[in-house]
Amino acid sequence: MFKEATIQGKISGSVMIVSVTQKQTRTSKPYLILKLRDDQKKEVDAKLWNMSVEEFPFDKNTVIIGEFSVGEYNGQKDFTLDMYREALESEYRMEDFINAAPYSPQKMYEYILQIADQTVLDDAYLAIIHNIYEKYKEQIFIWSAAKAVHHNIRSGFLYHTFRMVQSGIALGKVYGQALNHSLLLTGIILHDVGKLKELYTDSTGNADYTPEGSLLGHLLIGCEMIDEACNKLDLQNDENKDKILLLKHLLASHHGKQEYGAITVPQLPEAIMLNRIDMIDAEMYQCEHALEDQSNGTFTDRIFGLNNTRLYKPL
Structure with missing residues (x-):
């Protein structure tokens, strides 16, 4: 209409x-x-x-x-x-x-865990992934990835993670020597889990901030969820101390810059890669959304999440 x-x-x-x-x-x-x-x-x-x-x-x-x-x-x-x-x-x-992800939540969920089982070789990381994804499965199936800007649709959390996992696998093949694949894939799969508490998403996919989300933000909440999983799985020990610290660093730094909400800046190759993959998927989603209804040979309105850029749709 x-x-x-x-x-x-x-x-x-x-x-x-x-x-x-x-x-x-x-x-x-x-x-x-x-x-x-x-x-x-x-x-x-x-x-x-x-x-x-x-x-x-x-x-x-x-x-x-x-x-x-x-x-x-x-x-x-x-x-x-x-x-x-x-x-x-x-x-x-x-x-x-209802705006919803173009793929079945069940299939995206199963794909993510299948890739984790095949790619994440560290037992502690794999256990944390399964603990969080199984505990919050009902929410994960419908949760939006944001209130606005990108993947703010029903099952947007899964869709965003699903696409990032695919990008991580592809880029891991190019830059494999510089990366710990288990750490990178675990960081990708868990980077936004704090949004399961930062946001409330209704059955139509519309999201808004919870008090916890407004006061703490999903990066800090995500790190707390890692600690909760580690306590549940008895992973808070000297053997796992360093690897858990690295994983929490990926979550804490994945916004890239502190002015963009990062707790700290990326200081590991895997943290840098996670930030770039996250940005690529967020920005490409905005491009897809903006150009979907645009007439050929015209410019979009300015897009806030793309630095107020006007995109052109070629003839």
Whole structure:
């Protein structure tokens, strides 16, 4: 629906409410910015004038039937919600509105653990992977990788890790002499496990921060989860002390720079590689998402997660 909208036109159809944010006009009158998703998975922001959050009758994840006016602002389509009502259950299928990973969560989960069993030769690392993935399996299947920017979809956590594992295997073949493959693959598989506590993800894949996530962040939480697994597995001993320290360093440094949220900067070849693989997958996801609906021969809007770059889609 939103893809086909034309400036100065009107459209109508069913949309799911993703989020509701209250704003004020220059004269202090309230209005809402509704992030809406249609059944083609296209998301837009629409204004609802003269309305406060308290007055608006619907919560996020509610499907409504809306009528919209389409204007223009800064060269882009600008949507205003004119009329709306709650959709009847017979008028929509909820799965049509859910952004989800393109692969089965079960298959991605099994692939990751299969690669771990084949590639991670260190018994302690392998035990930690299985402990965490089995303990949090139910969450892992649906968890988003982020509230926004990249892999912020249902099963996005798995999808992000699934693709990074494939990149790690490929790059490991090129730079094998400089890398401890068991450490690198374990770091890839576990680098974002802190997000299982940093974020809460609902059944549609929409995520928001937990108090623990806001106060601590997933890098620190992930290191704590490694310690919890080690205590459970009786791995907190002199034999494993150094290797656990190296693994926690990969988690603590995988954002690359402290201004990007890293606890420390990468100081191991495996930590450098993990950071680069993470960045590649996050940025390529944003490229794919931005160009998916873009017309050939045109530029996208500026993309925050890509340093405000405008991507070009060739003819």
